[in-house]
Amino acid sequence: MEICVCVKRVPMVGGAIMVTPDGLEVDTTMSGFTVSPHEECAVEEAVQVAERLGGSVTVLTLGPPEAAGQLRDMLALGASRGILLQTDGAEWGPMATADAIAEAVGGGSVTYDLLLFGNEAADTGGYQVPVRVAHLLGLPCVTGIKGLEVVPAGDRPERILASREYRGTEEVFDLPLPAVVSVKEGINLPRYPSLPGRLRAKRATIETIEPSWEPDGLRKERLRVPAGAGKKAQVLGAGTEAVPALVSLLDELGMLS
Amino acid sequence: MTVLCLIETDAGGGGVDASMRALAVARGLAGSADEELAAAWFGPAEAVSPGELAAAGVGRAWAIGSAELSGYAPLAWARALAGLAADPVTGSAADPAAGPLGGSGWISAIVAAATDHGNEVLAHLGAITGLPMAANCVSAARIAPGKCRLVRQRWAGSLIEDAVLAAPVALLTVAADAVPADAVLADAVLAEVRPAAAGEPAGGGGDAEVSVEVYQPELADGDLTVLAAESADRRSGVSLASARVVVGGGRGVGGPDGFAVLEELAGLLGGVVGVSRVVTSEGWRPHRQQVGQTGTKITPELYLACGISGAIQHMAGCQGAKTIVAINTDSGAPIVTKADYAVIGDLHEVLPALVEAIKARRP
Numbered sequence: 001m002e003i004c005v006c007v008k009r010v011p012m013v014g015g016a017i018m019v020t021p022d023g024l025e026v027d028t029t030m031s032g033f034t035v036s037p038h039e040e041c042a043v044e045e046a047v048q049v050a051e052r053l054g055g056s057v058t059v060l061t062l063g064p065p066e067a068a069g070q071l072r073d074m075l076a077l078g079a080s081r082g083i084l085l086q087t088d089g090a091e092w093g094p095m096a097t098a099d100a101i102a103e104a105v106g107g108g109s110v111t112y113d114l115l116l117f118g119n120e121a122a123d124t125g126g127y128q129v130p131v132r133v134a135h136l137l138g139l140p141c142v143t144g145i146k147g148l149e150v151v152p153a154g155d156r157p158e159r160i161l162a163s164r165e166y167r168g169t170e171e172v173f174d175l176p177l178p179a180v181v182s183v184k185e186g187i188n189l190p191r192y193p194s195l196p197g198r199l200r201a202k203r204a205t206i207e208t209i210e211p212s213w214e215p216d217g218l219r220k221e222r223l224r225v226p227a228g229a230g231k232k233a234q235v236l237g238a239g240t241e242a243v244p245a246l247v248s249l250l251d252e253l254g255m256l257s
Numbered sequence: 258m259t260v261l262c263l264i265e266t267d268a269g270g271g272g273v274d275a276s277m278r279a280l281a282v283a284r285g286l287a288g289s290a291d292e293e294l295a296a297a298w299f300g301p302a303e304a305v306s307p308g309e310l311a312a313a314g315v316g317r318a319w320a321i322g323s324a325e326l327s328g329y330a331p332l333a334w335a336r337a338l339a340g341l342a343a344d345p346v347t348g349s350a351a352d353p354a355a356g357p358l359g360g361s362g363w364i365s366a367i368v369a370a371a372t373d374h375g376n377e378v379l380a381h382l383g384a385i386t387g388l389p390m391a392a393n394c395v396s397a398a399r400i401a402p403g404k405c406r407l408v409r410q411r412w413a414g415s416l417i418e419d420a421v422l423a424a425p426v427a428l429l430t431v432a433a434d435a436v437p438a439d440a441v442l443a444d445a446v447l448a449e450v451r452p453a454a455a456g457e458p459a460g461g462g463g464d465a466e467v468s469v470e471v472y473q474p475e476l477a478d479g480d481l482t483v484l485a486a487e488s489a490d491r492r493s494g495v496s497l498a499s500a501r502v503v504v505g506g507g508r509g510v511g512g513p514d515g516f517a518v519l520e521e522l523a524g525l526l527g528g529v530v531g532v533s534r535v536v537t538s539e540g541w542r543p544h545r546q547q548v549g550q551t552g553t554k555i556t557p558e559l560y561l562a563c564g565i566s567g568a569i570q571h572m573a574g575c576q577g578a579k580t581i582v583a584i585n586t587d588s589g590a591p592i593v594t595k596a597d598y599a600v601i602g603d604l605h606e607v608l609p610a611l612v613e614a615i616k617a618r619r620p
Contacts, residue, residue, distance in 0.1 A: 013569045015591035017415050026416070037534075037551045037570075095389060120376075120392070122550065125411055127371070127392040127430070128380035135384035140482045142331070143380070144373040146544075165545070166373055167273070168496060171329065171485040185551040186537070186544030217389035217424040218407075224417050226576075233583060233593050239602035240610040246582070246600060247614050253559055253580060255502060255526050256618060 001055035001150065001157045003046040004105055005116045006130075007039040007074060009067040010123045023222040025091075026123065035061075035070050037185045038118030040077075044190040045183060046116050047078035049150055053157060056080045058112070060104060062097055064089035068206045075201035076193035082206045087213075091124070091220070096213035098132035104209055110137055110178055113157050117182040119144050134180035141180040142173045146187045259317070260287040261342060263369040263378065264298040264305055272298070272305050275370035275433035277313060281440040282397060282431045283368040284314045290399035292365060297321055297341060299334060302469045310467040314443030319345060319472040326474065329374060329485040335381035337474030342367060342426070345472060364426055366397070366405070371430035379428050390428040391420065395435040397427070410435065413550040413573035434554050434577035497546065502528025503557045505548055505575070506536060509564020509586065509604055513541040518608045519563060525615050531555060533571045549574035563604040567592025584608070 011026050012034045018027035035043075046057040059074040061067045062085040071082035085100050092100075105112060115137075117130040127143070134141030147163035162181055163172045175181070193201075236245040250256050262283040264272040272280070280296065287294040295317040298304055302320040310318050321337050342364040367382065369375035371393045383390035393410040395417070400406050405422045410432045422429075497503065504523040506516055516530060523530050531548040532541070548555050550573040560578035564585065565571060572595055575581065583596035584604050593599045600607055 013412065013415070015566065015568055017412060017569050019416070093389070095383075122413075123411060125393050125413060126390075127376040128383060128390055131377065131380035132384045135381070140479075142483050143377045164373065170488040172488065173483055173485055175483060186547070189538070189540060217422055218391050219421050219423070220418055221421060222419045223411065224419070226414065226417050231594065233581075233596040233599035235588070235593075235599050235601060236582075237600060237602075239600075240606050242600040242602060243607065243610045243614050246607075246611055247618070249582070249598060250526070250559075250615075255559055256615065 001049055001053045001114065002058075002112045003050060003055065003114045003116060004058045004060055004112045005039070005042045005046045005074070005079065006101055006133075007035040007043065007059055007061050007070060007118070008121045008123075009033050009061060009063045009070045010036055010121060017225065019223045019225060023224065024220065026223070033066070033070065035074065036118045036120075036122035038120065038122075038183060040074075040190045041185050041187050042116040042118050042183045043074045043077050043079060044188045045148055046114075047191075048188065049114075049148075050078070053150060053152070055113070058083060060101065061085065062092060062100055062211075063087060071206055072201040072204065073193070075204050076197040077191060078197065082204060084206050084208045086208050086210050092213055093216040093218060094124075094126040094128045095132060095216040098129050098136060100211035100213065101129070102133050102136035103211065105133075105137070107137075110139070113177045114160070115139070115178070115180045117180070119182045119184045130180050130182040137180070139178055139180050140175045142175060143182040145173075145181050145183045148181065148183070148187065258290070258365040259293040259295050259363055260284075260366045260368060261295045261297060261338075261364050262315075263338065263367070263375065264296050265370065265372065265374055266298050266300050266304040270304065270306075271309055272296075273370070274438075275372050275375075275431075277441045278433040278436035278438070279368055279370040279375070279431035280313050280315070281436055282394060282429075283366070284443060286366055286368070286397040286399060286405065286427075286429075289397075290365075292399070293317065295319070297338065297472070299326065299329075299337070302471055305469075307467045307469065310469075312442055315467055318467055318469045320469055321472045321474055323473050323476075325476065325481065328487065330481050331374070331377045331483060332381050333474070333476050333480040333484075334374075334378045335385055336476055336480050337472075338367060338378070338382055339385055340474050341472050345470070362425075365399070366427035366429060368397075368429045368431060371432050375430050379430050383428050386426070388424050388426055388428050389422065390430075391422050392430045393432040394429045395432055397429055405429075412569065413554070414576055415550075415569045415573050434556055497529055497531055497548070497553045497555060500529045500555065500557050502526040502559045503531045503548065503555050503561070503575075503578070504528055505531045505533065505560060505562045505565055506542075506604075507533035507563070507565030507571075508535045510536065510541070511564075511605070515605070516542065518605075518612060522561070522608055522612050522615075525612065526559070528557070528559075531560075531575075533565050533568075547574075562592055562596065563608065565592055566590045567595050
């Protein structure tokens with residue numbers, strides 16, 4: 001089973017998110033970088049499938065040269081090949097990103113059995129790159145998946161059963177392979193990288209491609225922190241002494257009737 | 258021109274809440290350029306009542322259905338919407354010369370709720386038509402033909418993006434948790450968007466007629482390859498997404514055994530327990546209880562956040578709560594600057610005392 005997982009380098013945000021003075025980017029001078037959480041689970045899922053059924057896992061990203069660091073993080077989890085679609089760091093739109101990924105994984109003749117993505121990037125939240133890649137490659141696609149089962153026919157993987165919960169009902173999709181699937185956190189609990197894994201990742205060669213692109217119709221003008229951020233809570237008290245005030249508040253809110 | 262909104266329907270009848278909020282944003286977009294508002298759903302014509310549509314300001318409506326399209330099929334749904342938008346009478350195949358959707362070009366935008374279904378269907382629609390798509394919009398207004406000004410969420414709402422979408426047909430999904438529930442009825446939004454429109458029919462009087470037409474889509478080969486099989490076993494009990502009260506637990510709970518008092522309090526308040534990402538990453542509680550950017554977005558009346566620091570990832574999931582009360586040992590924790598009320602103290606002392614105090618009030 002040959003699996004390619006697409007990941008994205010995003011800032012690691014903790015308690016607050018800051019915008020650069022020009023209002024166009026997240027200020028990352030004080031933060032590190034990671035991959036979107038859904039994507040870490042996609043890599044874990046791919047590695048588990050490859051461990052179970054054989055085959056190998058490729059990780060692919062589109063981003064600046066520094067995004068090779070995120071590929072190495074994923075190689076340390078058990079992926080064996082890393083591909084960087086290198087950019088100058090400008091934010092690509094989803095259509096251009098999908099074009100570059102589809103081209104890199106083989107255009108019309110995909111050599112992978114399964115292309116895995118995270119459901120949406122943590123930063124831009126565009127929800128569409130996997131679907132656009134699937135259309136460019138002529139493959140079936142489903143998104144938001146929290147359960148994956150590969151169904152073999154003989155010694156070949158033939159189909160997958162992909163499931164998710166939607167509005168209290170479980171939806172199960174039966175897709176022929178090759179296919180494109182995006183997953184959500186919760187599908188598994190990603191492992192910590194092992195020491196041998198890290199050493200292997202450090203030495204691994206990252207294949208680099210420099211695709212070209214054009215902007216699509218959605219143009220970012222400005223980023224801002226939502227109004228209301230940075231307000232201060234009214235402190236009801238300290239420890240158990242605050243309980244009467246807390247009970248009064250719950251009563252006022254109509255929670256105790 | 259017309260703004261078309263996809264309505265997801267509830268098994269019990271009517272449009273789901275997220276769709277009705279998406280309809281409010283679609284109505285704002287239509288109102289910004291004196292365009293018509295139309296709605297479409299998959300299923301029988303009677304799935305959404307004419308009264309519900311009229312109250313939301315909808316002028317025309319289509320129920321999309323055919324024998325082969327009984328369940329949820331993302332690509333087939335997108336194909337059907339493309340056909341309807343090209344030509345609501347015949348759904349004739351798109352003529353590329355007539356623009357991305359072909360037909361008469363009567364549609365200026367297609368809007369859906371940013372749910373798993375809404376995002377997925379509009380992404381397919383974008384891929385079929387070659388149009389850009391903007392997910393998680395909070396508001397939209399027409400500034401010129403083929404151009405919309407959008408406000409959309411990034412980082413699940415922790416950051417707001419002002420953007421311009423240039424496209425002959427705008428494809429938008431709406432972040433439902435950012436649209437207030439009281440915007441769903443037409444009168445509220447029309448008053449806000451077009452203050453000078455007095456005397457025009459507001460559509461909220463209930464006497465407006467909305468006739469629902471049935472649209473039979475023409476599907477292409479392979480459109481039904483991906484089709485949902487639904488299992489009937491709905492989870493019983495109150496769901497996290499729709500709970501009126503959520504009692505949240507974070508790292509401060511200390512371990513899997515610490516949640517008993519949170520469960521007891523949630524039970525007393527008629528609510529459910531939610532948790533932060535660290536709790537699910539540690540395996541203390543199942544992922545389906547996670548409140549946050551990568552878990553569930555909640556919109557309760559009351560969110561009681563206990564032992565939760567208030568990271569961006571978590572706040573993205575609970576910013577739709579009406580009132581947030583934090584219980585935390587650290588008065589400098591981010592949650593204290595984001596909550597409405599705070600108790601500075603150890604949840605292991607405060608919660609048992611709170612449970613006893615609530616019990617003492619009840620006979």
